[in-house]
Amino acid sequence: MTGMERKIEERVKKLFRGSLAIRQIDAGSDNAVEQELNALTNNFYDISRFGIHFVASPRHADMLMVSGPVTRNMRKALEHAYRATPEPKIVVAVGDDAIDGGIFKGSYGVYDGVSSVIPVDYTIPGDPPSPLVILRSLLEILDKVDDSRTKE
Amino acid sequence: MLKIHFFQVTVSVVFLSSIYFHLAKRNIRISMVYGLQSAGVVALLFYSYLQKGSPLILVVVLATLAVKVIIAPTFFIRLINRHKFKFAVDPHVKMALGLAIIGLISGLVTLHIFSPLTTIIPANQTYLTLALASMLISVFLIANHKDALSQIVGILSLENSIVVFAIFAGLDQSSILDLGILFDIFVWLFVAIAFISMMYRHIGSIDVTRMKRLKD
């Protein structure tokens, strides 16, 4: 990592700490991941206390959370969403399907993972990953948010 | 006194004949009664000539006598006989109602709203009223009857009534009346004859309601 890249990443992390807008994209998922992501907003996990919230438009998003192995039908949609998201942006592939196609790997109908369509920055493994895993990974991605609020 | 009786008789003749036109069932009688009515008018005009002695009135009297009393009825009768006119058409309003309307008109003219007309010369009020009534009754005849002959007779009767009215209204003081009557006699007779003949030739009837089909 060059010094320049590190500087940009530092800036981005500083910016997103405490305010991260996520646009979730279902690229042919079996909805297992969606269930878990949905759970993040409930009272138990309450993702909003970390300043993280889901948004309705990729224009508003800082992070694209892509689930599913990217089916042929969803490829264009995924590309559009990626293009529609303003920089700086983070792409996270959530779930094994999204990472490399998972159980659908090698099928004629899928592209075997998000990274074959758009550049992926981080991955959250699991089939599906539990909400706690997702939350922990998110916080790791954001590189430690305010300590006072992470303790549970 | 004799004068009054004379007036009463002649005006009654004019008035009653205008009513009779409504009642008559035969064309020939209508023509004859028209002759009678005209004779009444001629008598009045002749009286007027005796009063004034104007030669113009005498001409009028003679012309009227010739045309209205003699030629016109004769002509009508000959026309009727030649074409076998039947009194086939009923009036719009039936006899009884027609009489009621005639009564109504007669009553109406005696009302005071007509008094400015009927009292032009107060002494002649009765005659003026009767003349006015026969004018209106004649117009009603034209309106009510469908056969062209009755209508023409109605017009002629109207004209007779006008003459009577004019005489009693004092218009015979000037010669305008006389000239008017002369003019009128010729114009109306020619028009009427031409009208009836042409109409019969074209339509084969003298029922004016048949003319409706000419409307379009």
Add this chain to the structure above:
Amino acid sequence: MHILAWALQILFVPLLAPLGVGIINKIKAKVQRRQGAGLLQPYRDIRKLLHKDEVISEDASFIFNIAPYIVFGITLIVGASVPLFTSVIHLPSSDLITVVLLLATGTFFLALAGMDTGSSFGGFGSSREMTLSALVEGLFIASILVLVILHRTTNLYLIAGSVHLDYADLIAVALAGVSFFIVLLAETNRFPFDNVDTHLELTMIHEAMLLEYSGKKLALMEWASANKLIIFAAMLVNLYFPVGLASNLQFGTIALAITIFIAKLLVVYVAIAVLESVIAKLRFFRLPGLLFTAFILCLIAIGLVK
């Protein structure tokens, strides 16, 4: 002190507006037994958006680009024009009709911006926004008209500054206040008119028009709607309950007045938050009924005052 008061008057709204949104969200979270986002979350969001790049639709015209500046600018003007903590200073634009029509200008550009990109969401968002605002504008004027009749002025500062309040008119003022509260909910896209937290495009009103915005322009739009909330809340508390406004520009009085003002605002925010927690959003075509009810309240109020 005069200049300081002016600076406070102008900066008060934009600086404190995001906090108001934060407070409402926090209270709502607490009612839902959540910890919720921090009070300063809206500030963090705005800061982040201001520092992001922008992606703008290829179909957007200059209307889309200038709208955020106009919408935000309008809230700045109106924010400086409504009475906040003092009734002494006022701008030439502190007039009822002027304020209503200035706010309408903002709505106008917001709705145009929604239509500009040709997105179907933006289009119907604009349509709904305009539908509501068309109906609300009359109610807005009618609800303040009660005060205009009472105080014989359309100047908002004179209304707020009048100490005279007859007990006989209290019911009228209260009724008008209730209908103004409904105006507030409608204009600031709160329940039961709109759900600010929704992610479902089909039910959005305000948010649907902003779907195409990103970066700085989105930040300005969000900030502007926060401003609008505080403006309406300030009008509600200062016009219908004109207590505690500073009548001179001494430091002490102003400090006290600001404290009272913030306390009054808090009451409104709590009311909004509680309301949002306990009621559901109304179906769109039921909203005119609600507005009409509020309008009837206004008419009763106007009938009550002499």
Add this chain to the structure above:
Amino acid sequence: MLASIVSPSGLIILFSIFGIGGIGTTLLRGNNRAQNLWAHIFSITGALWGLIFAASALISNREFYVNGLATSFPFLSLSFHIDKLSSLFIIIICLSVLFCSIYGIGYVKSFYGRYNVGNYGFFYNLFIAAMLAVVTSSNGILFLFAWEIMSLASYFLVVYERHDHKNVKAGYLYLIMTHAATALITLAFILLFNHAHSFDFNTIRASVPSMSMALKNIVFLLAFVGFGTKAGIIPFHIWLPAAHPAAPSHVSALMSGVMIKTGIYMMIRLFLGILLPIPLWWGLTLIIVGSISCVLGVLYALTEHDIKRLLAYHSIENIGIILLGLGGAMVFYSLHLPTLMLLSLAAALFHTWNHATFKSLLFLAAGSVALATGTKNIEKYGGLIKSMPQTAILFLIGAMAISALPPFNGFYSEWLTFQSLIHGVLSGDILVKWVFLGGLVSLALAGGLALACFVKAFGSTFLARPRSVMAKGAKEVSIWMRSGMAGLAVLCLVLGVASAYIIKSLESLGREITASPRAGLITSVSSRQTLQIGHNFGSISAPFITVVAVATPLLVWFVSRYFINRHQKITSSPTWDCGTDITPRMEITSTGFARSLTMIFQPLLRSNLSYDTAPAGSLAPTSIVATVGIVDIYKKYIYGRMYSLINILSIYFKKIQNGNINAYILYILLALIIALAMGI
């Protein structure tokens, strides 16, 4: 200098310029270009002279009569009277004419070879001259003469594009309605003549005090309906949305912007100048009718998707607003509140002027769009802001002005109307209070709806992507047309900024119209051009609002551009489409935009929504068409009823005309008897 301009010869010059312009055009047979230039150069010159003339009359405070030009027609004398009200209306007319004529030079080019430009030039100049004659004449017969020429000239302009069958039909409707109105006006003047034994306005005014109340009321009703029909008040408006769109656009602009104002002019002249003193209910009637007109007018505009018809309906709305002001003035007059009357009258006059400006601008801009795309259907537009950016900005200015948004002129006159209505609510008994309140609420509602309507009009015309081939191929219009519009747009701003001064002048003008010289003014203008109403009742500062409204967004832009994140990158990408390609067909249409409001106002509009589902070929239907329509309740319930009534009567009357000689003679008999009975 001024005195020599403000003289009968000045007026004669004014009319003769238009006369030469009109007749000259017809003489230039065949050469379209020369005809076009001739017609418009003379109308521009005439407008400029008219402006100089009227401005000099106002500045020099002179008014004069032109008398003694008696004609061989009985009662018709060519007498004119130039007073302040006339001068104001000459200015209003000439300002619109000036810019519309500049625009016309470009617009009429599209008629070359298709229609006779000579005829156009003749009627165009005649139309303008007739309007000027209407607002200057001081004799009833002369007025009716001018009024009729104005109507006929505008009729010929409406049917000018006669190849379109719809235009001819619209013209016919216009002709009927305008003549029905003229009949009522004529009757009103005859009644006045019957009383005053003169058609001269001054003589009539002098005789009014001895007039019976009943007669005055009848004259009022006749004149109100007659002039109201011309002005387009509901329910006599039906000709307006048909005829205004049919004319060439700059003529529509003149008709909508200026011609309908002649109705307002005569109402002011009659009700506040001649028939004084007036009873209370006249003013209340005007306010009620104005309220109905302004709300219904804008609602109909919302449902409309023909851009020029939409604008025409907005004229109805604005006439309603003017009537609110005028009605207020009349009520205040009856209540003996002269200061408030002046305020209200100033509001009405100012709105009249403003509406002439921005409505002309809007019609011109709409005409440009219609010319560039070849259609008047809003649904077929879209995205024109890219191909016609200048027209778009000019339309936007007009839209903001008509929606009463600061800093343009519409805002100030609506503000003033609000103020006068609020004063009405405050002064007067319970009936007056609630009528004013109704007017106030209607005005507020109409304002909100107008805003929605212009978001719809501007949005679906200029924004998003083109929805038709025609819109895709649109090009910016010629420089003539753009400069005509630009002039009006500047005027919208100038009238706004100078509003305080103008309102003040209009108030003192009102003092002379209503002959109440001692009435005090309620408004005052401070050194900073702040218009103050009463003692602290309300105030507005046009320069302040203009500066702030322009400066604040600029400041916000400047700060956010140069102080925060200066290195921000802006990229462009297609509109977010949720993954599938977005097409112009997915955009909201103007019908769709207004659908919610149409449905909400269903009881008023009688709107209906019907679905037409094509029969299913497979499982799903092949197409579903949803139609939102409104029932023309005026055609259905008022004019339709009237039509069937006349029809039934005609059937009865046909029985009278049965072609039977007997019957005709019976009529003669009856007529004779009646005539004899009546006559003697």
